[in-house]
Amino acid sequence: MEILVCVKRVPDPSENEIEVNKDGTNIDRDDLVYSVNEWDNYAVEEAIRIRDKVGGSVTVVSVGDKEAEEVVRREMAMGADKGILISDDAFEGSDGKGIAFILTAQVEKGNYDLILTGAQADDGAAQVGGMLAAMLDWPFASLVNFIEVVDDEKIKVGREIAGGNQEMYEMDLPCVLSIQTGINEPRYVSIRGIRKVASLEIPVHTAGDLGISPESVGEAGAKTKCLNYFVPELGDGARILEGSTDEIIDNLIELLRAKGGIK
Amino acid sequence: MAQQVFAYIIHKDGVADDTALELIAAAGKLDSDAWVTAVVAGAGSELDSVCNEVASSFAEVWKIDNPALAYVTAEVLRPLLVSILPKHGIVLVPHDHFGMDLSPGLSIKLDAAYLPDAVDFEGIDNGKLKAVREEYTGQVSTHVISDISQGAVITVRPGSFKADERKSGDGQVIDKTAQALESGLPVGGCRFLEIIEAQVGEVDITKSDILVSVGRGIEDQDNMEMIFELAEAMGGDVSCSRPIVDAKWLEKSRQVGTSGQTVKPKVYVALGISGAFQHVGGLKGSPFVIAINKNSRAPIFQVADVGIVGNMLDFIPELTKRINELKSA
Numbered sequence: 085m086e087i088l089v090c091v092k093r094v095p096d097p098s099e100n101e102i103e104v105n106k107d108g109t110n111i112d113r114d115d116l117v118y119s120v121n122e123w124d125n126y127a128v129e130e131a132i133r134i135r136d137k138v139g140g141s142v143t144v145v146s147v148g149d150k151e152a153e154e155v156v157r158r159e160m161a162m163g164a165d166k167g168i169l170i171s172d173d174a175f176e177g178s179d180g181k182g183i184a185f186i187l188t189a190q191v192e193k194g195n196y197d198l199i200l201t202g203a204q205a206d207d208g209a210a211q212v213g214g215m216l217a218a219m220l221d222w223p224f225a226s227l228v229n230f231i232e233v234v235d236d237e238k239i240k241v242g243r244e245i246a247g248g249n250q251e252m253y254e255m256d257l258p259c260v261l262s263i264q265t266g267i268n269e270p271r272y273v274s275i276r277g278i279r280k281v282a283s284l285e286i287p288v289h290t291a292g293d294l295g296i297s298p299e300s301v302g303e304a305g306a307k308t309k310c311l312n313y314f315v316p317e318l319g320d321g322a323r324i325l326e327g328s329t330d331e332i333i334d335n336l337i338e339l340l341r342a343k344g345g346i347k
Numbered sequence: 348m349a350q351q352v353f354a355y356i357i358h359k360d361g362v363a364d365d366t367a368l369e370l371i372a373a374a375g376k377l378d379s380d381a382w383v384t385a386v387v388a389g390a391g392s393e394l395d396s397v398c399n400e401v402a403s404s405f406a407e408v409w410k411i412d413n414p415a416l417a418y419v420t421a422e423v424l425r426p427l428l429v430s431i432l433p434k435h436g437i438v439l440v441p442h443d444h445f446g447m448d449l450s451p452g453l454s455i456k457l458d459a460a461y462l463p464d465a466v467d468f469e470g471i472d473n474g475k476l477k478a479v480r481e482e483y484t485g486q487v488s489t490h491v492i493s494d495i496s497q498g499a500v501i502t503v504r505p506g507s508f509k510a511d512e513r514k515s516g517d518g519q520v521i522d523k524t525a526q527a528l529e530s531g532l533p534v535g536g537c538r539f540l541e542i543i544e545a546q547v548g549e550v551d552i553t554k555s556d557i558l559v560s561v562g563r564g565i566e567d568q569d570n571m572e573m574i575f576e577l578a579e580a581m582g583g584d585v586s587c588s589r590p591i592v593d594a595k596w597l598e599k600s601r602q603v604g605t606s607g608q609t610v611k612p613k614v615y616v617a618l619g620i621s622g623a624f625q626h627v628g629g630l631k632g633s634p635f636v637i638a639i640n641k642n643s644r645a646p647i648f649q650v651a652d653v654g655i656v657g658n659m660l661d662f663i664p665e666l667t668k669r670i671n672e673l674k675s676a
Binding site (some may be wrong): 103214215217223242244246252269307308310312321323325333339 | 449477
């Protein structure tokens with residue numbers, strides 16, 4: 085099975101507090117620690133497991149600037165066979181539809197049976213996988229937390245729905261799936277794995293390589309644009325307890341007793 | 348010009364989801380003169396009861412009735428919606444597991460703008476809608492501008508608009524089935540098989556009065572023990588947020604949130620939980636919420652009554668010890 089996994093380089097949520105920059109045009113990107121989007125990492129792990137079971141190859145692709153190469157390389161160190169970086173100044177400011185359009189061009193150059201994305205990324209939009217499927221006219225399922233290969237033409241897929249329940253589907257290949265966290269336990273990347281891929285050449289595809297005209301992507305093609313960033317009014321918010329650890333714990337115990345929090 | 352707005356109604360067992368009335372409020376915020384049509388897909392008598400229920404709240408109700416929609420799936424529904432929705436309409440869909448499946452592709456097929464997970468609208472100017480979204484699980488908000496002049500599909504975050512309970516509509520139910528099925532039922536490369544129900548766990552957190560809930564801030568599986576010790580001291584149960592289940596440190600039945608359990612305790616202690624809306628969505632019945640988080644910008648502090656900015660690991664063992672001392676005194 086030929087599998088393509090789409091990944092994004094994002095600020096690591098466990099390593100950063102996200103602040104708005106001075107003029108509100110973006111988040112403050114100085115000193116941020118970046119990594120691969122968490123959902124995408126589960127998608128790559130799942131692709132590797134499928135390949136190890138039924139054969140084929142895993143290609144990791146990212147649309148981004150030159151720095152996105154580091155996450156492609158990281159996912160190759162995990163075990164993906166090939167990496168592709170799609171990068172062009174013309175792509176700057178693309179909305180979800182623009183990204184899906186760029187990825188569609190990449191998919192059409194290959195011969196993929198299965199495309200995986202993360203269910204969502206840092207902007208919480210959860211849009212690219214579903215758009216990509218619609219552009220390709222391929223079947224799509226989101227929030228996938230189970231995949232089983234039935235044969236060369238079919239897979240069985242589980243979707244996470246409300247209340248811990250799961251919807252099961254049979255899907256024809258090729259198809260697009262967006263992957264939910266928890267579908268597997270992604271492996272750690274070993275130092276040896278990183279060394280193995282450190283000097284590999286990762287091809288860079290531009291708008292021209294993919295036959296994309298600049299006006300259909302980037303800021304020019306975007307119907308939804310980010311105007312500014314701001315910190316929401318907190319409303320009443322929580323009363324923040326301050327003082328020494330002992331004082332805070334005294335306070336907590338008093339509150340817990342008053343509110344029925346100690347039985 | 349008043350906008351023509353379509354609200355997709357999610358329903359179960361013949362009853363409309365809470366989001367139905369929230370979408371009316373959302374449409375009203377989008378454009379106070381909007382003509383809002385409810386779109387309901389399903390089969391038979393259950394569908395009819397949903398249509399009758401929402402008719403009193405919407406200007407109009409469009410129904411698509413077919414046995415193949417007895418369980419509605421996005422892949423079957425999407426082409427049917429494309430057949431009946433006019434060009435340039437505004438389509439509102441709840442941003443839940445169904446909306447996320449349906450909507451991105453729908454926007455492509457309608458050649459419309461896509462605006463995901465909107466939490467507020469701030470007016471339309473010259474065909475451009477100004478809306479509020481959140482990024483980084485609610486740590487920052489953004490204003491986005493979406494060109495809706497050629498139509499738009501907008502997913503609306505459940506719970507972000509207060510349900511419009513006025514029942515001020517007087518909607519006729521219009522059967523759109525024939526038009527929806529003009530090109531027949533989609534053959535579909537995605538066939539629904541079954542629902543696998545959530546497994547019942549060792550503890551039913553939906554019945555707990557006191558929940559000690561743990562998230563990513565726990566850092567290490569070895570620290571889980573102190574959470575159980577605190578819960579035991581308090582006389583409560585341990586619940587968690589999604590990353591703890593993803594890491595397989597606790598079973599799924601202990602997860603609070605829209606994809607896990609809906610709980611209604613009296614006291615909820617959120618330890619190292621950022622408070623993504625999917626998590627907070629599982630918290631009902633206005634419990635007293637205490638949150639401890641290292642990140643002062645964590646959205647959990649917006650729903651908590653009392654907060655501590657700090658590392659949970661610095662507080663928990665001492666808190667447990669003190670509660671135990673108190674109880675043995």
